[in-house]
Amino acid sequence: MDALKITTFQAYLFWENIDKNLSNLALKLSAIREKTDLIVLPEMFNTGFTMNAEQCAEKADGKTMHWMLEMAQQYDCVVAGSLIIEEAGNYYNRFVWMTKDGNYITYDKRHLFGMAGEDKVFTAGTQRVIVDLKGWKICPMVCYDLRFPVWTRNLNGAYDILLYIASWPDKRSSHWRSLIPARAIENQAFVIGVNRVGHDGNEIYYSGGSMCISPAGDVVYYKPEYEDLYTFTIYRRDLDDTRRDLPFLKDMDDFSLMGISRKS
Template identity: 30%
Template sequence: MNPHLSDLPGDPPAVPTLRVAALQMVSTPRVEENLRAAARLIDEAVLQGAELLALPEYFAIMGMRDDDKVKLREIDGHGPIQDFLAASARAHGIWLIGGSLPLCSEHPDKVLNSSLVYDPQGQRVARYDKIHLFGFRQGIESYDERATIEAGRQPAAFSTPFGRVGLSICYDLRFPELYRSLGVTELLVIPAAFTETTGRAHWEILLRARAIENQCYVLAVAQGGRHQNGRETHGNSMLVDPWGTILDRKLKGPGIVIADLERARLDEVRASLPALGHRVM
C-alpha cells in the first residue's frame, strides 16, 4: 500500500470549522532571512486565530541560480529548515505546511522539491515530493526544473480533525488526475512560485477549477513579487471554497490570506450537486 496515502475516509470530522492561512512571501537567496520572514508571518497569522498554516514553494530559498538549492539541500529529517518548521508548529500548537524545501535525492546534482507537514505537537505527519516538473520557454524566459530536481513518484494526503488534506506543488496544478488520485478531500493545499507570465494567464482559473471539480476548499499559497534573482512571481494567494468562490486573496508582496473552512458549506455543495457520487471513471 502507498505509505503516503490512504483511500479510506477515516474517522468522521471532529470539528465543524478550521481557520486556515496562506503566508505569501517574496523569498531571497538567504535561508536565515527567509526563515525570519516566515516566522513573522506565522506569528501574525496565529494572532488572527489560524490553526492550519501553509508557506509557499521555495519559501526558504529563492537562489540566484537554479543550483543554489542543491548546495543547501537537507537530509530527510535533519537540517535547519526542517527544525524551524517542527519548532514553529510545536511552539504555536498549529498544523504547519512547509510549502517546499530542497531534500537530498538519489542524484548527486539534484534535489527533491518536497512539501512537509507538521502537526500541533511538532511531529511530521506527511511528505510530498513534487511529481510534475515545470518546463517553459517563451522569448527570453525559460525554465527547466528537470535540470536540478528529481521528480517525486507518489501522491500524498493527511488527516486533520476537520478532514483530509491533499498535497501538491505549483506545476502539479495543471494535472487534474493527480487530485482525482487523492480520493475525496476536504482541502487541497497548493504552494507555488508561479511565474508572472503563466500565473497571469492561468493561475486563478486552474485553482477555481480544482475546487469546483473536487468539491473541496483550495488553499493556494504563492511567492508574490520581484526576487533578487530577477524572477517575478505572480502571487495572488487565495482561499477558494467548494463552489469556486474566492474567500480571501493577496495579490502581491508578503502577507496573509486567512478565512474559515466550514463543514456545513462542504456538505451543502456536495448535497446540492452530488458530482463526486456521479463519477464513473
C-alpha cells in the same frame, strides 16, 4: 469538526538565503493574533524557486525542518511548505507537513517544471498523499501540479481540501486564476493556493494571487500583488451542502490512478 482555521502567508522571499528567509518569516508570523490550525508557506519558502539544488539543499534533519517544528510548537498548529531536500544523492522539491509533536508527512512534487529545468535537477515524486487535520482530509500539491487535473482528481471523494503551494510567475497569473477555481468546481472541494510575491534572483516577478475557493466556486479569500499574512475559516457545512445539492462526483469516470497513498 465543522470549522478549520487556516493562515496563509503570501511572502516575499530572499534569493537562496536560508537564514534570512527563516528569520524574516519568523518575524512576520509573529503578527498572528488568533489561534490557527494550519500555517501554509509558499513553494521553496526558504530559498525561492531555485535550480541551485546542490548549494541550497538540506537533509531531512536540517535547520529548516527544525525551524518548522519550532514554529509549529510556537503557534500550536501544523506548518506546511516546501523546501529542497537531498536524500541518497537525489534532490526533491519536498512538501513538508510538520506537526507540533515533531511528526511530519511529506509529498514530493510530481510534475517538475521543464521550462525552468526542474526536471533535470530534481527527482519527481511518485505518490499522492492525503493528510488528516481535525477530521478534514487534505491533499497537498506543489505549483506545476496544478496543470494536471488527472493527478489531482478527487476519486471517491478522497479529500476535502486541495492545497497548492507555488512560485507561480506573474506572466502566467491568468492561468493560476483560472485553474484554481476549476479544480475546486470539478473536484467539489475547497482549493487553497499559496503563492509568493516579488522578484527572484532570475528577475522573474511573482504577483501573488493567493486564494481559497469554495466547492461551489465562490471566493473565500484572494490577494494579489502584496505580501499578505491572512487567517480565514472554512466550514464543513459548505462542503456537505455543495456535494448534496450537486452530486456530480458520483458520475465521474471510473478509472484507477497509480501512486496514491493515504497518510495521517
